Amino acid sequence: MARLVLYLIGLAAVWPAVAQTAAAPAAAPACELHVWPSAGLAVTRARAGENFTWNAIDGEQAVSGYESSSPTAQWSSEYDDLKTEHHGPDARGPLTPARQIVLMQGLPLAAMLGLPGYRTVFHSETKTLGDVRKPARLIEGETACHAELILTDLTYARVYAHGHNLKTFWVLRDFGKGSDMKRRTGLALEDKLTVPTDETKRTDKAFFADLERAFIVTLEHFSKDVQQGSKQ
Numbered sequence: 659m660a661r662l663v664l665y666l667i668g669l670a671a672v673w674p675a676v677a678q679t680a681a682a683p684a685a686a687p688a689c690e691l692h693v694w695p696s697a698g699l700a701v702t703r704a705r706a707g708e709n710f711t712w713n714a715i716d717g718e719q720a721v722s723g724y725e726s727s728s729p730t731a732q733w734s735s736e737y738d739d740l741k742t743e744h745h746g747p748d749a750r751g752p753l754t755p756a757r758q759i760v761l762m763q764g765l766p767l768a769a770m771l772g773l774p775g776y777r778t779v780f781h782s783e784t785k786t787l788g789d790v791r792k793p794a795r796l797i798e799g800e801t802a803c804h805a806e807l808i809l810t811d812l813t814y815a816r817v818y819a820h821g822h823n824l825k826t827f828w829v830l831r832d833f834g835k836g837s838d839m840k841r842r843t844g845l846a847l848e849d850k851l852t853v854p855t856d857e858t859k860r861t862d863k864a865f866f867a868d869l870e871r872a873f874i875v876t877l878e879h880f881s882k883d884v885q886q887g888s889k890q
């Protein structure tokens with residue numbers, strides 16, 4: 659009987675320590691990088707007296723050369739015998755918001771931007787340049803630290819006798835561990851496309867693939883500039 663009493667006393671002494679271990683506090687919230695794609699691919703083209711429209715339907719067609727009836731087309735005045743037309747952004751053609759996210763998911767975005775250990779969160783909706791000019795976070799949450807990557811502009815540009823390229827405007831906003839923005843970096847970049855400008859000399863598949871390649875290249879260049887800026 660005495661041995662049983664001593665055993666129970668010893669068990670009572672150990673139990674508070676066991677209970678304390680089980681009630682250990684939860685891990686602190688992780689750092690997060692929130693990412694927003696652009697609203698789709700816009701098109702800007704300057705040609706010598708030719709009409710032009712973006713005719714991408716469900717991602718099956720690329721650029722066509724027939725007269726535009728698009729309500730989004732905006733004509734500027736003619737200069738140097740060139741006529742400029744702008745369309746978009748169009749979420750139906752190549753580089754849709756969903757496709758942009760897929761491409762970015764294949765990259766180590768946080769590490770590329772100098773944010774190792776951050777958990778990347780992708781958003782299907784889009785943001786404008788006006789949104790990123792606001793000082794507050796675009797999304798609230800209980801995180802240890804917070805950063806935002808936004809693609810506000812994505813444009814296929816072709817100028818008569820000067821080839822074609824993909825233009826992007828990336829913005830990184832870093833809030834660190836607080837609610838106030840510590841830094842904001844925005845950069846306009848472009849990458850020259852390698853497929854022929856003549857639509858009859860390329861396939862839509864090759865054109866779309868080249869656009870995606872250029873998309874990734876501009877993001878890589880932006881990341882390098884961000885890293886270099888943080889070291890200065």
